Amino acid sequence: xxxxxxxxxxxxxxxxxxxxxxxxxxxxxxxxxxxxxxxxxxxxxxxxxxxxxxxxxxxxxxxxxxxxxxxxxxxxxxxxxxxxxxxxxxxxxxxxxxxxxxxxxxxxxxxxxxxxxxxxxxxxxxxxxxxxxxxxxxxxxxxxxxxxxxxxxxxxxxxxxxxxxxxxxxxxxxxxxxxxxxxxxxxxxxxxxxxxxxxxxxxxxxxxxxxxxxxxxxxxxxxxxxxxxxxxxxxxxxxxxxxxxxxxxxxxxxxxxxxxxxxxxxxxxxxxxxxxxxxxxxxxxxxxxxx
Amino acid sequence: xxxxxxxxxxxxxxxxxxxxxxxxxxxxxxxxxxxxxxxxxxxxxxxxxxxxxxxxxxxxxxxxxxxxxxxxxxxxxxxxxxxxxxxxxxxxxxxxxxxxxxxxxxxxxxxxxxxxxxxxxxxxxxxxxxxxxxxxxxxxxxxxxxxxxxxxxxxxxxxxxxxxxxxxxxxxxxxxxxxxxxxxxxxxxxxxxxxxxxxxxxxxxxxxxxxxxxxxxxxxxxxxxxxxxxxxxxxxxxxxxxxxxxxxxxxxxxxxxxxxxxxxxxxxxxxxxxxxxxxxxxxxxxxxxxxxxxxxxxxxxxxxxxxxxxxxxxxxxxxxxxxxxxxxxxxxxxxxxxxxxxxxxxxxxxxxxxxxxxxxxxxxxxxxxxxxxxxxxxxxxxxxxxxxxxxxxxxxxxxxxxxxxxxxxxxxxxxxxxxxxxxxxxxxx
Ligand code: SF4
Ligand code: SF4
Numbered sequence: 001x002x003x004x005x006x007x008x009x010x011x012x013x014x015x016x017x018x019x020x021x022x023x024x025x026x027x028x029x030x031x032x033x034x035x036x037x038x039x040x041x042x043x044x045x046x047x048x049x050x051x052x053x054x055x056x057x058x059x060x061x062x063x064x065x066x067x068x069x070x071x072x073x074x075x076x077x078x079x080x081x082x083x084x085x086x087x088x089x090x091x092x093x094x095x096x097x098x099x100x101x102x103x104x105x106x107x108x109x110x111x112x113x114x115x116x117x118x119x120x121x122x123x124x125x126x127x128x129x130x131x132x133x134x135x136x137x138x139x140x141x142x143x144x145x146x147x148x149x150x151x152x153x154x155x156x157x158x159x160x161x162x163x164x165x166x167x168x169x170x171x172x173x174x175x176x177x178x179x180x181x182x183x184x185x186x187x188x189x190x191x192x193x194x195x196x197x198x199x200x201x202x203x204x205x206x207x208x209x210x211x212x213x214x215x216x217x218x219x220x221x222x223x224x225x226x227x228x229x230x231x232x233x234x235x236x237x238x239x240x241x242x243x244x245x246x247x248x249x250x251x252x253x254x255x256x257x258x259x260x261x262x263x264x265x266x267x268x269x270x271x272x273x274x275x276x277x278x279x280x281x282x283x284x285x286x287x288x289x290x291x
Numbered sequence: 292x293x294x295x296x297x298x299x300x301x302x303x304x305x306x307x308x309x310x311x312x313x314x315x316x317x318x319x320x321x322x323x324x325x326x327x328x329x330x331x332x333x334x335x336x337x338x339x340x341x342x343x344x345x346x347x348x349x350x351x352x353x354x355x356x357x358x359x360x361x362x363x364x365x366x367x368x369x370x371x372x373x374x375x376x377x378x379x380x381x382x383x384x385x386x387x388x389x390x391x392x393x394x395x396x397x398x399x400x401x402x403x404x405x406x407x408x409x410x411x412x413x414x415x416x417x418x419x420x421x422x423x424x425x426x427x428x429x430x431x432x433x434x435x436x437x438x439x440x441x442x443x444x445x446x447x448x449x450x451x452x453x454x455x456x457x458x459x460x461x462x463x464x465x466x467x468x469x470x471x472x473x474x475x476x477x478x479x480x481x482x483x484x485x486x487x488x489x490x491x492x493x494x495x496x497x498x499x500x501x502x503x504x505x506x507x508x509x510x511x512x513x514x515x516x517x518x519x520x521x522x523x524x525x526x527x528x529x530x531x532x533x534x535x536x537x538x539x540x541x542x543x544x545x546x547x548x549x550x551x552x553x554x555x556x557x558x559x560x561x562x563x564x565x566x567x568x569x570x571x572x573x574x575x576x577x578x579x580x581x582x583x584x585x586x587x588x589x590x591x592x593x594x595x596x597x598x599x600x601x602x603x604x605x606x607x608x609x610x611x612x613x614x615x616x617x618x619x620x621x622x623x624x625x626x627x628x629x630x631x632x633x634x635x636x637x638x639x640x641x642x643x644x645x646x647x648x649x650x651x652x653x654x655x656x657x658x659x660x661x662x663x664x665x666x667x668x669x670x671x672x673x674x675x676x677x678x679x680x681x682x683x684x685x686x687x688x689x690x691x692x693x694x695x696x697x698x699x700x701x702x703x704x705x706x707x708x709x710x711x712x713x714x715x716x717x718x719x720x
Binding site (some may be wrong): 006007008009011012014015017018019020021022023025027046065066067068069091092106108224250251252254255257258259260261262264266267269272288289290291 | 382383385387419420421423425426427428452453454456457458459460461462464465468581582607608609610611613615619622629631636637638639640641644645646647650653654657658662665666
């Protein structure tokens, strides 16, 4: 009598491929409230194992026990991956459970998954970060990558938009980048209360006048899809090559590893082919509604 | 003729017994609720002998054949997809660790090496940790009996999708690992079949075109089912494991003519197929059709019921469900089939990215017949025709693909040239 099929682990091992569906346990060591609805979670593994190294732009699947799992970009510094840092907007059942968890609570983490901003490709060039709202969080590791070797890059610009002055994320950090790290930070808000002194308008409107050399610039764009399209097209009309404009796409993801099918954008599995993709590749796909 | 033997019709019993004695769970076509579905085969009497089928758009009927054919029907209502890739699967089970409260933490203080009491940090009450365990699959290996060419090709497609990329489906890989395949060459295609045009049947390819691995251990072609004196199978051997089984059962040597007779069965089956997809151009036709007016037309017929994706042997999309008990002490994570036709499928905060039915139908057919090729180097349709037969609206993938191809070619095509049910249009593009 032939034995039954072997254990799952043995069968997976024989393929020499990976099956990262089982989460690793991390404890929430700190929750920091950033804005009205946005929180940053700091996580450390409870298994005593290695820290989770990652590349800027990658994401994890965060699991609230018994509630569910969501894809969240890593917001920390790739050179200092511990504690693992995620900035999360409280918009659904899982994110609510995550941001309301008391310090010490354990959550499941799978990853890191997906492609990187690969900001180092922009060495020797001007760098333009264009983002809005919580879109700054997935870009932060790339900004830190650039600032870690600030001298290797030309001009570094951060064009940041937020809905209201109260929604500005990492405000103190942006001021430090401007004051100490030679970043040209330009901020704007969509709506401002009466008497607001800062700039009012959409972030994409900053692109036309920003001081960088389009022929030698790389741009990294993160935000709602409509904003990214407008920003990418403004960058390209200024002369930035579409291949040097990188966007981080957001799609429904249930597995993070190209199996569940939810994140497909024509031939792309956004979770493994992305989330960071260049505009040369994305433009024809973003041009079709509901693709 | 060492690789070809003759198996008498009565010899199926011995084949099944031989596979079972080797520890296989034999899965093949069985009758249930007026449909042929994949079930466990314990003896030849579990097979739908003497049963045929009629399939048309929005129509599936069984009929009584006037002969004793064991495999005289076309694509069963359900393919062998669920054998390796069930509709629901537990990915892992989790249990909360025993709750740690500040009180119990304090009372758990113990002296350290120097004799001083140590106390666990007096944390605020918080959720304790949890442990996660994977189910072990303690099932016998599977022998597929009577799997036909389209469905065997679909398994090979899943081998690529679920087991042949960087990340794999662990349960699929485990179930699939020790499979034994007894394929069957198709003799009686339905009106919905178009495997011949897809190059996926009716005769199974000897090897998986993607990997070069043998497609089957044994291949049966049923001969002369209407003549009880002659009724037998041509048995082709595909692997050493297949040879081993063939040697252990009662077979007779085959002649050159026997092989010819087997080939004639599938040649005739192919010639009977009236539907077709132009496999060589369909990828480009669909890629160029993203903005076609045809989508409005098909969306006006599609009910978004998800039937086509459930019966399709290659559809692999899934979602996850977290199931926890009332106390929250245990939780299970389930992987369940999902469908690109469901509105929730693309939901992110703010709404689904494919809200309209036309976008969802476009995604489904474009994935099957176009982007699948970009992703996996092969088309995602094997021509089994199930989506045609099981669509309550009678929407026909071959007709939609042909219409999109004609429109791309610039031909004037009034929308609404479809025939929702009943007789089909023979497309000869
Ligand atoms: S798309 Fe339709 S014909 Fe093609 S494999 Fe799927 S169910 Fe069969
Ligand atoms: S094409 Fe037919 S089977 Fe598929 S979702 Fe639409 S109505 Fe249902």
